[in-house]
Amino acid sequence: MEKQILSLKGRVCLVTGAGQGIGRQVALHFASSGADAVVVNDFHxxxxxxxxxxxxxxxxQAMAISADVTDRASVNEMVSKASRELGTIGVLVNNAGNMGAKPDEVEMAPxxxxxxxxxxxxxxxxxYGVLNCTSAVIPGMIEDKSGRLVTIVSDAGRVGESGLEIYSAAKAGAAGFMRGVARSMGRHGITANSVAIATTRTPGVADVTEDAERAKRMLSQYTIRRFGEPEDVANMALFLASDAASWITGQTYPVNxxxxFNL
Structure with missing residues (x-):
């Protein structure tokens, strides 16, 4: 029989920031690919x-849990609850990002x-959200001698972004953290990779993608003349979470x- 290498059967998956946009699509992809259960996390x-x-x-099968990924105690409680009721978290996708749960309250200044x-x-x-969630699931993965860690970062972390210097630093830090985790956790059968995205059609950037003139100017910088869709990112996340990527770790894959470009 042909092996379904993209199947997530036997795995409980946790996706943070999964209430909309990319996180939502990752959660749906995982469910449709046979995950035993998907833990849908969102601040809301x-x-x-x-x-x-x-x-x-x-x-x-799904469980919805509201938790603030920036609060380590809240994250630990979420992982404990999900593990008790569904089983050990075998796949973590660190998707929560941007300016956090309350972007309207963030000052935009140099x-x-x-x-x-x-x-x-x-x-x-x-x-810190990536550190909190990863540290919470690692013990169970070590015990199971298996695990997949996927962190959604940004091209801002790879090439920098004017006006978003702190965001760029945070995303670069998250990718560097994944590389360190890959080094330390490989002997336990745990892989850790990142997906670096460019502008993707989500509610958070609708003001950009739905402005025809602004979108035209931005798309002139893209080799493929369209913005990303949540499905584009979810496809890569599914690959990295599956057996198809069992010998891949410590990498950052641009989906942009x-x-x-990347060497």
Whole structure:
């Protein structure tokens, strides 16, 4: 019989920031690829509930949990609850990012004039959120001698982004953390990789992607003349979470329409 190498059968998957956009699509991809269960995390409980219901309507198993990834105690509680009720987390996708749960409250100013509270808003969710969630699932993965860690970063972390210097630093830090984890966890059968994305059609960037003139100017920088779709990123996340990527670790894969190239 042909082996389905993209199947996630036997694995419980946790996706952070999964109430909309890329996280939602990753959760749906995982459910449709046979995951035993998908833990749908979001800061907003109603969003998490909606996606969990979508998965259940597909015939999958899902648990919606509201937790702030920047709060280590809250993350530990989420992972403990999910593990008790569903089984050990075998796949973690660190997707929660951008400016956190309350972007309207983040001051947008040159980094040298912005307050440290503004810096912390970027660092907390994009870097410390990754550290918190990864540290919470690692013990179970070590015990199982198996695990997949996937962190969604950004091309800003690879090539830099004017006006988003702190965000760029946080995403670069998250990717570097994944490489360190890959080094230390490989002997336990755990892989750790990152996916670096460019502009992708999500609610958070609708003001850009739906502005025809602005979109035209931006797309002139892309080899493939379209913005990304959540499915583009979810496809790579599924690959890295599956047996197809069992000998891949410590890497950062650009999914960016050719916005930048990688060797």
């Amino acid at each position: 409980q109603d969003r998490a509930d909606d996606v969990a219901e979508e998965i259940k309507a597909m015939g999958g 980094f040298w004039t912005a307050s440290t509270d503004t810096w912390d808003a970027f660092l907390a969710v994009n870097l 329409g050719g916005f930048s």
